[in-house]
Amino acid sequence: MDTQTDETLMVNFSKGDQRAFAELYQRHKNPLYRYFMRQLGVAQHARAEELYQDVWYRVIDKRESYAPTAKFTTWLYHIAHNLVIDEHRKMMSSSTYAQSLDDEQIEVPDWDGDKQTAIKACMALLAPLQREAFLLRHEAGFEPAQICEIVGAKAEAVKTRLRYAMNQLRQCLTKKLGDRR
Numbered sequence: 001m002d003t004q005t006d007e008t009l010m011v012n013f014s015k016g017d018q019r020a021f022a023e024l025y026q027r028h029k030n031p032l033y034r035y036f037m038r039q040l041g042v043a044q045h046a047r048a049e050e051l052y053q054d055v056w057y058r059v060i061d062k063r064e065s066y067a068p069t070a071k072f073t074t075w076l077y078h079i080a081h082n083l084v085i086d087e088h089r090k091m092m093s094s095s096t097y098a099q100s101l102d103d104e105q106i107e108v109p110d111w112d113g114d115k116q117t118a119i120k121a122c123m124a125l126l127a128p129l130q131r132e133a134f135l136l137r138h139e140a141g142f143e144p145a146q147i148c149e150i151v152g153a154k155a156e157a158v159k160t161r162l163r164y165a166m167n168q169l170r171q172c173l174t175k176k177l178g179d180r181r
Contacts, residue, residue, distance in 0.1 A: 006072035
């Protein structure tokens with residue numbers, strides 16, 4: 001079963017093949033869980049776990065309507081993206097949420113000198129939509145066109161989010177890692 005594509009596995013699962021679902025779950029469990037942890041933060045570990053499980057419940061619920069018009073991972077992460085957006089909306093009022101999407105002037109926290117801590121802290125400073133685009137591109141490995149499908153945004157918006165994310169990360173890391181010298 002390892003040689004089958006995700007799309008073939010999902011079609012087989014929609015026809016009742018439980019082993020196909022188990023294979024999909026194994027292939028995508030770690031990257032999908034990391035996506036939720038990075039979107040919600042370590043402090044929201046329990047909530048990230050709940051949303052992670054919700055994605056798989058939705059995959060099960062929507063199995064019969066699945067059509068391989070796009071990559072399975074694009075479809076899977078689109079479901080995850082919608083859950084993250086809903087979670088952010090629940091956590092903040094709509095005005096605070098809108099403000100946070102455009103907020104680029106955030107004070108940088110103190111560092112403990114560890115590069116990984118510096119990277120995580122700089123990632124935390126990104127606006128949520130920029131952080132999501134960056135993670136989908138550089139951690140999950142999606143192409144910009146796939147990110148557009150996942151998040152429901154136009155190509156220029158995704159490119160802008162990626163460009164701002166890279167610029168802000170570069171500035172933040174240069175400043176913080178340069179200050180340690």
